[in-house]
Amino acid sequence: MSSLIDGTRSRPASARPGRGRTGGGRAGGGRPAPNPDLARKLLTVAFRPSGLTMLLIAAVVVVTLVSASSDLTGTFGAIATTWLVIHQVPATVSGVQLGVLPLLPTAVMMWVVARRCASTAVHTDSRDDTLRLVGAAIAGPLTITAIALAVVADASAAIPLSSPNTLAAFGWVAGIHLIAASVGVAAAHWDRVVAEIPPWASAAVRPATAASAALLAAGAVAVVVSLLVSWSTVGDLLARGNGFVGVLGLTVLSLLYLPNLVVGAAAVMTGSTADFGNVSISVFGNIGGDLPPLPLLGAIPEGVAGGIWPVLLIVPAAVGVMLGRDCARRIPGQDSVLAVLTAAAGAGVVMALLALAAGGDLGQFGTVEVLWWGFGLLTFAWLGLFGTVSALIAMWFSHRGHMRDEVAPPASEPARASEPELEITAAATPEEADENIGEVLAQESAVVVTKVVEAEIVEESGEPVPVVTEEIVEIEVVDAEVVAAPETDPAAGPETESEPETDLPSKPQESSD
16 A cells, blocks of 8 residues: 555656656646556556457357358447447437347446456555546546447448437446446445545445345346246247247347346336336236237236235335334434435435436337336335334334433342341340350351441449440351351350450450459
8 A cells, every 4th residue: 555655656856857847757737647556457447347348249249140140241330339238328220219228238347347446446545546546447438439439330331220329328338437436436445435424324325225225126026926927928928039049039138128127116116107118007007008029028917907006015115114224223313314314315316317227219119218207206205204214213212222221220139048147236245145146157057247346344233244235247158067056164154265256345354343
C-alpha cells in the first residue's frame, strides 16, 4: 500500500532533471500520474473483461452460424450486434426492432466487471486513483462500442442490419459499466464508505439487498411452479424445434430470457401488471392473447384468471416484515425507521431499473413491458409500510425489555440450607453460652464462631460474676468430621481451655477481697 502511495506522490520540479517548471509527470496539469504498476492494472480493468466477452461472443456466433448451415458473410456484423445486445441496446434486423433483450448475459457481465474492479480497488488508497479506476472500467467498453457501431454500419450494406441510435448505445454501455464498477469499488472500500454516510443509511444496505433478492426469489419460484403446471404446453413448444439443434436453441433462448420473466412475476406479486403484447397479467385477472412461440412463455396462464391469486400479495408484505426486523436488529431506536424507508427506496429503485431493462418492443407481437415506475412505487409502498410497522413493534418490545430490567430488583443470592445460623442472646453465665454452642458442635459439622458481643462484670453479694448481656454468634458450617461437645468436670471448676476460639474477652481472674 505505502509503495503505491509513494509512487503516486510527485516530486518537485527541481528534482526532475531535463523538465520544465510545468512538470511532465502530472496528469491534467495538477494531479500526479499513476505509477506504472497501477497503470497496468487500469488497462486490465478497461479491456480484459470486455476482451473476454468479445471472444466468447465470437465463439457463440460462429458456432450458431455453422449449426444453421449459414455462410460467414455477416460474422463481424453479428458479433458487433451481439455486443450491443448484451448491453441492452435495441437491434434492428430486416426493419423489425428487437427491444426485449435477455438480462442473463448482462447480469453475468456486470458481475465479472464488479469483481475485477473490487480486486483492483484494494490497491487504490487515494480518491484520484479510485476515480481513474472507475473511468478505466467505463472507457474500455466505450472504445469497443465505438468500434462495434462502425462495424455494424459497414455490415449493413451486406446484411439486413440497421445501425442503432448512437447516443442510446453509448448511454446504455456507460450506465451498465458505471453501476458495476461503483458496486465493486464500494465493496472493496466499504469501511471508508460507511464512515462517510449516516449510520441509518449504512444499516439499510444489506436489508435492501436481501429484500430485493427475496422478491426476485419469490418471482422465480412462481415461474418454476407455473412451468411445472403447464409442462404439456412447454413440451409442445419445444417440439417445434424440429431436431436436436432446434430444441437446444429454444432451450438456451428460454434460459437467457428467464430473468426477464422472473422480473415480470415479481412485479405481478406486488400488484403491478405485466404486458406481453395483447396479453395482460395481474393478480386481479388476466387477459389472454397470442404469445411468441418461446417455450418459456408457456408458464403464462391462458385466458382470464383470478380467484385466489390476490393471496400472492402476502409475499411483498412478508418481505416488508423481514426488512423491518433486519433494520431494527442493525440499528436501535428511531433510526431503524429511517433505515427501513431508505432500504425500501433502494429496493424500489432496483426493481424499477430491472423492469425498465426487461421490457421493450417485440416486433409484430407488440410491446413487452412492466410499468417500471409503478413497480418501483409499489415495491417502496409494500416494504416501507410493513417494514415500518415491523420496526416499531421490534422497538416497542426492546424498550419494554429494558424497562423490565430496570424495574426488577437484583436477584439476591439464595441462602444455603446447609449453613444454619446460631443466635445466643441474654445468657446468664458463660456456662449457658457454652451449652448452646455445644448443641451446635454436636451436629454433623464443624462450626466457627465469627462474632460475639462484649460482656460485662456485675458484682453480686461481694463476688464479681461475669454476665453476658447480649451475645450474637454467627455460625458458619463447613464439611468436617463430627465434633462432639466437650465434657466438663464439675469439680474442676469453669472450663477455660476447651472453649472455642472466639473474640470474647478473657474471663477475669478471681481476686480476694
